Each structure stands twice: as C-alpha cells, then as structure tokens.
Amino acid sequence: MISIAIAILTIALLAVIFLLVSEKRTNSELREEFALEKEELENEYTHFAQQYDEIKLTVSNDSLSILLEQEQVKTQRLLEELRTVKSTNATEIRRLKKELATLRKVMVTYINQIDSLNRLTTEQKQIIDDVTRKYNAASKQVNTLSEEKKQLNKRVTLAAQLDATNIQIEPKNKRDRNAKKVKDVTKFVINFTITKNITATTGERTLYINIYKPNNEVLCRNEANTFKFENTTLPYSIRKYIEYNGEEQQVTVYWNVDEYLNAGTYRVDIFSEGALIGSQSISLN
Numbered sequence: 001m002i003s004i005a006i007a008i009l010t011i012a013l014l015a016v017i018f019l020l021v022s023e024k025r026t027n028s029e030l031r032e033e034f035a036l037e038k039e040e041l042e043n044e045y046t047h048f049a050q051q052y053d054e055i056k057l058t059v060s061n062d063s064l065s066i067l068l069e070q071e072q073v074k075t076q077r078l079l080e081e082l083r084t085v086k087s088t089n090a091t092e093i094r095r096l097k098k099e100l101a102t103l104r105k106v107m108v109t110y111i112n113q114i115d116s117l118n119r120l121t122t123e124q125k126q127i128i129d130d131v132t133r134k135y136n137a138a139s140k141q142v143n144t145l146s147e148e149k150k151q152l153n154k155r156v157t158l159a160a161q162l163d164a165t166n167i168q169i170e171p172k173n174k175r176d177r178n179a180k181k182v183k184d185v186t187k188f189v190i191n192f193t194i195t196k197n198i199t200a201t202t203g204e205r206t207l208y209i210n211i212y213k214p215n216n217e218v219l220c221r222n223e224a225n226t227f228k229f230e231n232t233t234l235p236y237s238i239r240k241y242i243e244y245n246g247e248e249q250q251v252t253v254y255w256n257v258d259e260y261l262n263a264g265t266y267r268v269d270i271f272s273e274g275a276l277i278g279s280q281s282i283s284l285n
Contacts, residue, residue: 044100046079055110063132068110075103162200162244164207164251164270164278167192171284182263182284188255190238190268192278196248208271209238209253214264219255228274236271 052072078099085092170189173179179186190209208227211219220235227236238253263285270278 042079042083051107055107055114063129064110064113067132071103071106071110078103161275162197162205162272162277163195164192164272165195167268167270167278167280169266169268169280169282171282180285182261185261185284186257188257188266189252190255191250191252192270192280194242194244194249194251196246198246200244200246202245203243205242205244205272207240207242207251208234208236209240210234210269210271211237211255212267212269214262214266219259227271229271229276230274234271 052068052075055068078096081096085096168191170191171179171182171185172187172189173184174186176187188211190211213219218235219237221237223235225236225239226233227239228234237255240251240253242249242251261284265281265283267279267281269276
C-alpha cells in the first residue's frame with residue numbers, strides 16, 4: 001500500500017512539474033512573440049515617418065505641406081508612444097496598429113492628392129481645397145472620437161478598481177472589549193470587505209489603511225512609511241498585502257495604540273493602486 005501511495009504521489013508531482021514547465025515555456029514564447037511584434041511595428045512606424053520626408057519634396061502646395069507636416073508629427077508622436085509601451089501590453093499595441101492603418105489610409109489620400117496637384121487646372125485646385133476642408137472636418141471628428149475614447153478608458157480604469165465596503169472601526173480596551181471612552185482604547189480593529197470585481201486584475205494587491213485623528217493627523221509609526229496618491233506622497237498607518245482573485249474578500253487589520261488619543265471623530269481611509277477605495281468614521285468621547 002505504501003509503495004502504491006508513493007507511486008501515486010510521484011506521478012502527481014511529475015504532472016505538476018510538467019504543467020509548470022509547459023506554462024513557463026508558453027509564457028516565454030508569448031513574451032518573445034510580443035517583443036517581435038512590437039519591434040516590427042516600430043520599424044513600420046519609423047519607415048512610415050521617413051516616407052513623409054520623401055513625399056514633402058514633391059509638394060508645392062502650402063496647405064497640403066502643412067497637413068503633411070502635422071501627420072508626420074503625429075506619426076512620430078505615436079512612434080515615441082509605442083517605444084514606451086511594454087511588449088506585453090497587447091491592448092496598446094493593437095490600438096497603435098489600428099492607428100498605423102489609419103495613417104496609411106490618410107497617406108494614400110495625400111499621395112492621390114499630390115498626383116492630381118501636379119497636373120491641376122485652376123478648377124481642379126478649387127476641388128482640392130474643398131477636399132482639404134473635408135479632411136480637416138474629418139480630422140476634427142477623429143480628435144473628438146479620440147477624446148471620447150480617453151474618457152471611456154478612464155471609466156474602464158475606474159471600473160477595474162477595488163472597492164472597500166462594510167467598513168467597521170472597533171475601538172478595544174485592554175480586555176479586548178469595545179471601549180466606550182477614548183482613554184480606554186488600547187487597540188483599533190478595522191474590518192472591511194473587498195467587493196467582487198470580475199474586471200479587476202487578480203494577484204497580490206497592497207492596501208494602505210490610514211487612521212486619522214480628530215486633527216486630521218495620520219497615526220504613523222515611521223516617517224518612512226509612505227505611499228503615492230494623486231501625484232503626492234502620504235504617510236500610512238497600516239500596510240496590508242492580500243491575494244485578490246476577483247471574488248469578495250474579508251479583511252481585518254489592527255492598530256495597537258501607544259500614543260495619546262483625544263476625544264473626537266476618527267476616520268479610516270483605505271487606498272489601493274493609488275486610489276481611495278473606502279472611508280469610514282467613528283466618534284469617541
């Protein structure tokens with residue numbers, strides 16, 4: 001019986017090892033594929049930006065030259081944006097691919113316009129001016145859609161943030177019972193719920209819990225205990241690591257009181273990924 005059990009465990013262990021090795025190999029291959037795809041896209045953008053220099057040499061129309069310059073600047077800006085994107089960021093790379101396809105269509109339009117300009121009559125020039133006006137109107141519409149997309153991305157980002165609810169602040173005395181007076185408080189027990197969110201990224205998350213005294217000063221053990229929030233740095237009372245899997249999760253943290261507390265309203269703020277995700281207050285006499 002022991003031999004059979006050992007054999008079963010050995011087989012199970014080998015299966016787990018095989019799965020881990022396979023997953024690692026797959027992830028490595030995907031990273032290489034993403035990196036190659038990004039490199040190819042960068043080359044396409046670079047070549048595309050250079051083409052504008054060649055095209056501008058054939059243009060004598062000032063209005064069209066200005067539009068070509070604008071499109072070249074836009075291409076260079078997108079190229080710089082691409083270079084800062086991680087090769088594993090498939091969403092951004094797909095977006096930049098679509099941008100490149102749009103730029104190609106615009107360039108084809110310009111090339112056709114340039115060919116026509118080389119044999120234009122006065123009447124044909126008036127037609128081109130009308131096309132240019134329509135292009136400007138279309139560009140304005142594209143800019144409007146781009147701004148709407150930015151706003152949509154912001155809403156998606158907000159939807160993916162964690163949310164802390166059912167926040168309870170329990171002041172405890174030395175007998176671990178609820179303290180009725182501030183002078184008896186020896187510990188704060190803070191309970192809250194991280195809500196279910198299927199759009200949020202799973203994995204390890206860092207939570208920062210701040211306890212504010214009535215004068216709005218943060219209870220903090222060490223000046224080095226800080227985190228980033230809205231382009232500034234805040235001190236924190238408690239740092240808590242959780243493993244988030246997208247499902248509802250209960251969290252409890254503790255603060256042992258070793259400083260003098262005044263009567264008044266105490267507030268607890270909970271932060272994650274640079275965002276305030278929950279807040280609650282309690283008054284102590």
